[in-house]
Amino acid sequence: MVSWTGLLAQILAIALALALAPLLMGWVNQWRAWLQNRRAPSLLQPYRTLHKLFHKESVLAENASPLFRIAPYIVFGCMALACGIAPTLSTDLPLAPAADAIALVGLFALARVFISLAAMDVGTAFGSLGARREMLIGFLAEPALLMVLFSASLITQSTSLARIVETLAHQSFAIYPSLAVAGVAFTFVSLAENARVPVDNPATHLELTMIHEALILEYSGRHLALIEWAAALKLFAYSCIGLALFFPWGVAEAGTPLAILFAIPALVLKLAVGGVLLAVIETINAKMRLFRVPEFLATAFLLAVIALLVHVLLGA
Amino acid sequence: MEALALVLALPLLGGLALALWGARERAGDLNAAVSLAAFLASVWLTLIVVREGPFTVWGEWFFVDPLNVFLVTLTTFVGFTTALFARPYMRIELDHGKMTGPRMRLFHSMYQLFIAMMLVALTTNNLGILWVAMEAATLATVLLVSVYRTAASLEAAWKYFILCGVGIAQALFGTILVYLAAERAGGGGEGALLWTRLAEIAHLLDPGILSLAFAFLLLGYGTKVGLVPVHNWLPDAHAEGPTPISAVLSGLLLNVALYAVLRCKVLADGAMGDGLPGRMMVGFGLITVVTAAFFLSRQRDVKRMFAYSSIEHMGLMTFAFGLGGPIANFAGLLHMTVHALVKSAIFFAVGHAAQKAGTQVMEDIRGLLKVSPTVGWGLMLGTLAILGMPPFGVFASEFLILTTAMRELPWATPFLLVALGVAFASIFGRVQPMVFGETALRPLAHPPALVPVFVHLGLALMLGLYIPPWLNTWYEQAARMIAGG
């Protein structure tokens, strides 16, 4: 049943994700710099960073357990799979049935749990603090994300991402107020999940309010590289899912290999726009105090639930 | 016939004999021996009844039917085991100086007479004699309750005497009324009060008189059953008397009193036929169960607590018999049996515990398991059994009673639920620390002879898991008889 085109699309999708994720990072950073009147780093800066980190030897705390060393790989693997099942180019993906929307959320959760455990492993003050905060954001963001996906899957009567995108993309255009609300919620969630302003600031370090940076404080060398790359993949995956859900046009259908050729530029275009938007959001917002993060995410959660109710009420 | 003669004569003679030698060293053994003989005789009697069925003897003055023969056996059995328990127990009391030679004599002789009177009350066919025997049993136990001559025991005995005396007087008036009705229905004379005859002509008896009579009889004998609000003598008498007496009071006397009520209920039902007696008993039973449960929750004296638990269980039986119907009656009879067994067992264990600790105040009895595992486990298992924990027999009867009540009288079940819950919390919450935990007392050098406890509990356990067919047929006949047929 696994068609060649499907396999091809699958491999292509993952490869593309791996390749483009750092680029997306660079793109966003560049725009942020421009918007903030700074001289921007090169678009390829993330690649350079990764390369440098891979070359460095990695320094490990004496009491670091195997868990600490394996965690980066697991996180990376999870993110790779996430990009594999998110219908970026085509909806005909052999891996799609392995994990539907719910499983995708589970996948992100798995990665989060591992990175948090790893952060607690060495037993430093910042590490455990970061782990706590990460899990805090997690348990608020996860259900919100799940609800967003639910409202989509209620519309399309399916929880498989591929099927959702197919239905949304290739049926006669309709306006879904529920999806609109869900979209806002999704934006909130993805900002939080990817440690962007206003929840966290990826560019800073040594702040008492840091979250993601505190998690990976003890990492260095190749491990750090993997984690950074995984973070980039995560951002990529989230963007792709968002685009697939709310702007599903241009994604290739099953059995139309040629369409993929058109799908790639479409995706790149959409990502570029999305990146700019993200940069804009990050620029016009100030980072909020940590205590307000729960409120922020609770809002997202409520919006998602409202989206569900709206769908139940209006059937749309 | 001979068997019945033996059953009645042995305790009487034993009582007389012990009145002479009751102070001797070996009096306890004699006491036990006589009780054993009586028990064997009653077994013989049982076999006869099982083989030949009910019969009346001596000009119908005495009779034996399934209902009373099983109570006779139960009475003699518990009488025997209690005598076994009393032998070492009272000797220790003697060593502690709480008893003296004369008091020992009084104790032994009165013990036998008490048993004898209960047996007479059970086997007599004449309501008048029934009354006489009940009164005599009361008188015998009054002296036993006050045997320690302490202020408290005197007070308890006094209350016991006055309250039960008054109660029994009501019962006498009730009996007179029954006689009046009998005269009208079937002519007076010697035979007019014979239960068997009355039961035959019950439907002819005047309902007006019988209803009045039953009111008096229920109140009168109910006082001895320990129904609230005429129960007040019971906790005092149980708490202050010597433990063997508490055991037989709870285990036997209450049953006999309830038996008397049942006999009267049969007549009243037959005459009135509107189920009013049943409803009265249900009401009494319910009030008793609930009130007793709440009494339980503030006790400090262990024997007093278990006395209240007896009140609760008598209430439950009264409730069951009030419900009527084959299942409820069966349950009531079963409950009579297991309650007698388990409660006396508990009093045995409590007796040893209190004797060892030198107090009946529960706060001062701790960690019995360390003092003596047999006493500890005996008390623990007995308590669980009396609280209706399966697989003990008490659970079987409570199971039947509750499930029947759920359909017959749904409104009553919440009260029962609350009562049983409160009773459980009260009793178990106090017994658990008594049995478990640390203690200041030294472990007993040699384990006390608690064979009776475990025999009783074993029987109760058996009745919960397996009721022998002959016993079952026996219960069923009795239940049918109570149902009036």
Place this chain on the structure above:
Amino acid sequence: MESLLAQTINLFAVALLVLAFAMIAQRRILTLIHLYTLQGAALVAATLVVAHLTGQHHLYGSAILTFVLKVVLIPVMLHRVIDRLNVRWDVETLFNIPTTMLIGIVLVIVAFNLAAPIASLSASIARGTLGIALACMLLSFLMMIVRAKAVPQVIGFLSMENGLFFAATAATAGMPMIVELGIAFDVLVGILILGVFMFQIREQFDSLDIRHLERLKED
């Protein structure tokens, strides 16, 4: 003649009732005992009359029994008790005397009401007196409740038994003999035990005031 005798029964019955009231009213224990003796005598007389009228011979027996027991033995015993323990006065009661009397009246009415329908069914010649017997019983009961000392309480108890005996005699032509004997025996033993008790109580509390007997209770 017959009817005249029959009426005498009612006379004795009323005497019993009046005596019961008198007992409630009476404070002096000695007088109480006298009243009790009188009640016993009235009971005996009534029994004799009934026996004569109905020709139930065992009633003579029970009359004699009653006489020996309630007119001779028990009063004597009570006398000796109060002499030995020298209790003469029964100080205060639960309610004051008049209230008690009023309650007594009410009780009599209740008793009559209860007994009326039954009495009409009674075969006995003295049927009307059942209500009185019941009334006597209730009155003695009341007396037991209101009296604060042991001896009066006991006397109340005994007079209650009088009421019962009278009921047995009046309503039915006497219980079967053996039952009567048994009852009499119980009463005798009972009174003996009571005597013993009073001495024990006395030596424990050096008083017969049953207020001392209120220690066993739920705190």
Place this chain on the structure above:
Amino acid sequence: MMLLDWLLVVIAGWLALGVAGIPALRNTGVVARLLFPAGAFLALVLAGLALAALFTEPQTAVLALGLPTLPFHLRLDGLSAFFLLVIGAAGAGISLFAAGYFRQGEGTPPGLMCLEYHLFLASMALVVLADDAYAFMVAWETMALSSFFLVTANHRVPAIRSAGFLYLLVAHVGALAILLTFGVLQAGTGDYTFANMRAQSLSPLWASVAFLLATVGFGAKAGVLPLHVWLPEAHPAAPSPVSALMSAVMLKTAIYGLLRVVFDLAGTQLWWWGVVLLGLGLATALFGVIYSAVQSDMKRLLAYSSIENIGLLFVGMGLAVLFHAYAMSALAALALTATLFHVASHACFKSLLFLATGSVLHATGERSLGKLGGLIRRMPWVAALSLVGVLASSGLPPFSGFVAEWLLLQSFLFTTGLPNSFLNMLVPVVAAAIALVAALAGYVMVKFYGVIFLGQPREPHLAHAHPASPLERAGLVWLGAGCVLLGLFPVQVIGVIDPVTQVLLGAGVGETVRANGWLFLSPTSLGRASYGPLVFLLVVAFAVALTAWLVHRLYHGRLRRSAPWDCGFPAQTARMQDSAEGFGQPIREIFNPVFRMTRELPTPFDAAPKYRVTIEDPFWHGLYLPVARLTERLARLVGRLQQGRIAIYLLYSFLTLIVLLGVVRW
């Protein structure tokens, strides 16, 4: 011989083992090396028989025990077989562990422990086999009693005693409620066999009475709000294998009972029953998970997490009832499948975690999270296996917990089909709450694992913590394997669950699932929803391996150990890690109104600043203490009756006489 007979043989074997413990009362060697392993073996046999029984026709047997009119009826059908399977499978691992765990000097001598333990196992097996009310109640109360004695094994400690007392009290009251349930179900026929109850058709009113009574009764055993208070007391008090057995298996017997009554005996289901169960379950789940997040005693934490899982199970049952009441059998089957799957997976991971805490307790003598840490280096086996348990428990793919959650959420997604707008509005909210609970569970488990096994030891003496004994490891491995396999082969597991739903609902998801292939789990159609844990795992593993290989290949594997950096912060002590309280802080902040907290916050000027927070169960103060006070007051009132004056007593008797005369006359 039929399967049922063999099962009875196994149960009898358990009892025999228990009795054999008495002669060897203080002989730990025999008990630990002989009796408990034998018990574990019997448990395995039981599981095997149950597995076979799942696919055979129901079998019945009558024992010569019980009441003369009512001997013990036994029946082995799909439902009981499934729960027997759970009992056997979990029991095997726990017995194995217990063999290495129980030692002399825990209060109750080991021989007696052995008796109580095997009595407990046997009674649980009998509970699910019983086919009449009497047998059921006897087994049920025996179960409560034996577990009570196990809980109070170390009865020298007053706290443990009172915990046991509370437990037995709640259990007993619940049992009375169950008793009344049967009283209703037998419909006055006086025949207490389940067969007869099935035959009766009750009026909606009586059926609802039965349902409510059953909910109270079985809820008390399961630990549903507000009857949960005993659970967080009893589980920590008990020795770890017992906690494991109670939490993993005994709570499930309550689920069994409720399923039996609602779907089998009651005959009808009304839709609002489902709403009641949903509401109760949801409240319980939220309460449990929120409270477990703020616990600082590892076994209490797990106990509250058990409450949470029971809540999820109730939610699942509620959905099943809803669908079934609206005659949507297929969906009801899906919801029920989710519930039963969760029963199995919870049995595995919760017992695994409780046993792990047992090993930790033995190794360190500490139960408070604040005094643990860094044990992954001292006891790697336990740490690795608990990691499996933790991941399963926080519902992460590809482990067992996730599948149940996935199925549950799937069944939620279909509820928009319900012909009841109110429910259609209600259900999404419930689903959202469930998602929240699942996410919070992850938080709790990270706290649990991180504080115990990761970081630096918070106490010096933890350095001497000794690893678990081989038998303990064996038990843990067995249960860990359960978590993994349940998670990786859901299709096959659902094949096992299918007969049960067939029995209860006459419908199942089995064949659709099988039709969609063994690789991908898909209850309806591949297009609609699918989940392939095996593929999932393989892909992730492959990605990990490939990455690792590439990284080491293209670059290098150089590694240097040095002191942790921690932003160059100089003085590192273990006390600077997040404490358990610290980890609970965000939850306390967010769900502040739910808690009943007393806190001592240090001021900047304290010489020896000290922070203390105690969190109490609001139900305890809001419900139980008032009830206790009310009882006390009533008792005081009633006590007045017995106030010593004989005259008053006579007055009672007098008045009673008057009343009685009044009753008979007028």
